[in-house]
Amino acid sequence: MSLISTDHLAVRLGGREVLHHVDLCIDAGEIVTIVGPNGSGKSTLLRALLGVVAPSKGRITRKPGLRIGYVPQRLHIDPTMPMPVARFLSLPDRQSPARMVEVLARVGVPDVARQDMTTLSGGQFQRVLLARALLSRPDILILDEATAGLDQPGTAAFYRLIEDVRRELGCAVLSVSHDLHVVMSASDRVICLNGHICCSGAPHVVRAAPEYRALFGHGTGGALALYQHDHDHDHDHGDHAHAG
Amino acid sequence: MLDDFLLRALLAGLMVALAAGPLGCFVIWRRMAYFGDATAHAAILGVALALGFALNLYLGIMLVALAMAMTVAALAGRGWAMDTTLGVLAHSALACGLVAVSYLPGVRVDLTSYLFGDILAVSRSDLVVIALGAGAVLALLAWRWRALLTATLSEDLAHAAGLNPARERLVLTVALAIVVAVSLKIVGALLIAAMLIIPAAAARNLARGPESMALGAVALGGLSVWGGLQLSLAQDTPSGPSIVVVAAGLFLLTTLGRFARQNRSTR
Numbered sequence: 001m002s003l004i005s006t007d008h009l010a011v012r013l014g015g016r017e018v019l020h021h022v023d024l025c026i027d028a029g030e031i032v033t034i035v036g037p038n039g040s041g042k043s044t045l046l047r048a049l050l051g052v053v054a055p056s057k058g059r060i061t062r063k064p065g066l067r068i069g070y071v072p073q074r075l076h077i078d079p080t081m082p083m084p085v086a087r088f089l090s091l092p093d094r095q096s097p098a099r100m101v102e103v104l105a106r107v108g109v110p111d112v113a114r115q116d117m118t119t120l121s122g123g124q125f126q127r128v129l130l131a132r133a134l135l136s137r138p139d140i141l142i143l144d145e146a147t148a149g150l151d152q153p154g155t156a157a158f159y160r161l162i163e164d165v166r167r168e169l170g171c172a173v174l175s176v177s178h179d180l181h182v183v184m185s186a187s188d189r190v191i192c193l194n195g196h197i198c199c200s201g202a203p204h205v206v207r208a209a210p211e212y213r214a215l216f217g218h219g220t221g222g223a224l225a226l227y228q229h230d231h232d233h234d235h236d237h238g239d240h241a242h243a244g
Numbered sequence: 245m246l247d248d249f250l251l252r253a254l255l256a257g258l259m260v261a262l263a264a265g266p267l268g269c270f271v272i273w274r275r276m277a278y279f280g281d282a283t284a285h286a287a288i289l290g291v292a293l294a295l296g297f298a299l300n301l302y303l304g305i306m307l308v309a310l311a312m313a314m315t316v317a318a319l320a321g322r323g324w325a326m327d328t329t330l331g332v333l334a335h336s337a338l339a340c341g342l343v344a345v346s347y348l349p350g351v352r353v354d355l356t357s358y359l360f361g362d363i364l365a366v367s368r369s370d371l372v373v374i375a376l377g378a379g380a381v382l383a384l385l386a387w388r389w390r391a392l393l394t395a396t397l398s399e400d401l402a403h404a405a406g407l408n409p410a411r412e413r414l415v416l417t418v419a420l421a422i423v424v425a426v427s428l429k430i431v432g433a434l435l436i437a438a439m440l441i442i443p444a445a446a447a448r449n450l451a452r453g454p455e456s457m458a459l460g461a462v463a464l465g466g467l468s469v470w471g472g473l474q475l476s477l478a479q480d481t482p483s484g485p486s487i488v489v490v491a492a493g494l495f496l497l498t499t500l501g502r503f504a505r506q507n508r509s510t511r
Contacts, residue, residue: 052403070404077397081273082451092394092405116452142404 001063002027003140003172004049008058011041011048017056018044021196026140031166031173031186036193037215042176043073045193046144049174066140069133069171071126073145077117085120086113089132103131107161122149126158134165141166143175159186249364253473256366256374257487260427260439261465263378266385266458267419268444268465273396273454274416277441278327279316282334284424284436286312288341291358291428295348302373306425312337313417338433361432361484363473370429377426381419388415393454431484442491443468449498464494 005025011018019041026032036042047053048060050070077083089100104110107127112120120128126146133141141162147155163186166173190207191200198211206212271280287305294304312333319329345353357365366374385392395402395412402409424436431439447460472487479486 047400050400050403052400068404068406070401072398072400075398075401078273078275080445080448081396082448082453082457083397084453087453087455088397090390091397092390092402092407094390136405 002061003063003066004174005061006049006055006058007061009045009048009055009060010057011044011053012056013044013053017195019048019195020057022058022193024191024197026172026174028139029166029170029172030188031163032175032189032191033187034174034176034191034193035212035216036198040194040215042193043144046142046174046176050142063139067136067138069136069138069141071129071133071141071143071146073148075125075129079118083117084113085115085117085128088117088128089113089135091132093136095135099135100131103134104128106165107131107134123154123158126150127161130158130161130165134169137169138171140172140174143173143177145176147177162186249366250473250477252366252368252371253363253483254470256371257363257430257469257473258466259371259374259378260423260430261443261469262462263381263419263423264427264439265443265447265460265462265465267381267416267423268440268461269447269454269458270385270392270396270416271420271440272444272448276416276420277437278330278334279313280420280424280437280440282316282330282337283309283313283420284428284433285334286337286341287424287428287433287436288358289337289344290341290425291353292341292344292348295353296344302377302425305428306421308337309424310418310421313421317413317417357432358428359432359434360482361428361430361435363430363483363487364476366429374426374430377422381422384415384419388412392416431487435484435488438488438491439465439468442488442495446491446495446498449495449502464491464498468494 002025006022009022009024010020022045024045034042034045044053048055050068051060085104086097086100089095089103100113101110104113107130109120109124109127109131112124112128117125117128126149129146130141143162147158150158162173162175165171187203189200190203192198192206192209192212192215194215198215199206199209201209271277286308290305290308291301293299293308294301297304316330316333320326342355345355354362356362391402391407392412392415394405394407395409399409402412423440427436427439443465444457444461446464447457451457451460468487468491471490471493473483475481475490476483476486
């Protein structure tokens with residue numbers, strides 16, 4: 001049985017149908033990446049899978065007892081709340097100090113346990129978020145733009161870490177990202193989303209799909225072009241019809 | 245020497261501080277300060293209703309405070325501007341309460357004691373109610389502590405961990421209504437929010453973790469009650485405001501201490 005699957009999922013937010021007809025399933029151990037332009041419903045899809053927003057149509061099925069490790073895009077900790085890293089890792093379930101030390105070392109921030117969360121750098125903060133997600137021994141890691149605040153080397157290092165962790169723990173990884181070049185090479189499957197699933201499949205298949213090119217071929221400008229090889233260039237400059 | 249009424253006053257105040265400390269931390273962390281105010285102001289309407297319908301005073305206050313807190317929470321959930329909503333509801337409830345009290349036939353109500361509290365008039369049966377209320381709030385918070393902390397940090401993280409943030413919000417709403425109901429006699433409707441916020445804010449200056457902040461809030465709240473009663477006795481000042489004055493003094497001291505520490509560490 002799949003870890004999570006959706007069946008004709010639709011989500012309305014503020015009267016607007018943000019997602020419709022989304023059929024998707026995530027199997028144990030696979031790395032799936034959702035890409036899509038701003039406003040395409042990527043984060044909404046994750047929030048629906050987490051149970052934060054309710055579907056307006058369709059169904060979400062989770063494997064019974066599914067453990068989700070969630071790494072949010074960012075987490076604002078109110079400065080009125082003192083929160084040392086070690087305490088944060090024990091929320092909501094108590095963790096043994098030995099395991100906390102082990103996991104912090106694994107994600108590359110061995111010395112931060114006694115620091116307050118607000119004193120961490122952006123990269124350290126994301127690694128602590130990942131450590132917290134790993135401590136619950138998740139069946140699936142869900143990452144929402146987990147590298148949004150990181151620079152290029154930081155982002156690449158973070159995704160290498162995710163890949164390593166996946167190999168060690170065998171958990172599935174579902175992520176949403178803008179960093180197409182990094183993410184796509186590391187994924188088993190890419191889902192291209194724009195209100196609905198435009199196309200999906202292995203990274204090289206999706207990259208070649210006309211629907212994907214319609215969304216990303218030119219719209220992202222230089223940022224994407226930088227990381228595309230020459231033979232990947234799309235020389236069609238015509239107006240793109242809405243795909244799907 | 246502690247006279248009997250003074251002992252009762254001290255006990256009542258300490259029990260309120262015990263419940264208000266940790267709850268006040270959540271009020272601060274979740275930026276609900278004005279929310280506490282609104283609930284407290286509605287308590288006056290509760291007093292009027294309780295006297296008008298010959299209900300138990302605490303029950304009347306708690307019901308109205310709960311209704312108020314739920315209304316505010318529901319409106320906020322629908323995306324209403326929180327400060328405006330609270331401003332309208334809090335002061336309307338207070339005004340309606342004051343008007344309603346004036347209609348009560350043949351009842352002479354000492355309004356000042358409800359607005360500013362009269363801790364020295366706490367009776368034995370009041371003590372029992374306060375003990376039950378404070379105990380219930382502490383038990384509720386202790387039971388849900390980790391879930392409450394997680395939901396306060398991030399509702400998404402709470403969802404991912406299988407918790408229901410809406411339920412945790414309800415826990416805090418109910419706890420708030422109980423604290424308002426039992427502390428009305430001690431500090432009064434106008435100053436209940438102060439008992440929630442000031443000790444917790446002072447404790448933030450000293451604490452390194454959420455638990456130590458909650459404990460610190462209890463300790464500083466207790467100290468405020470004791471100091472306020474001493475002040476009230478020595479200077480013949482009103483007891484509720486005296487307690488808040490001492491709490492404010494403690495806030496000032498801890499804040500200065502924090503600045504001094506920061507200066508030393510950056511130098």
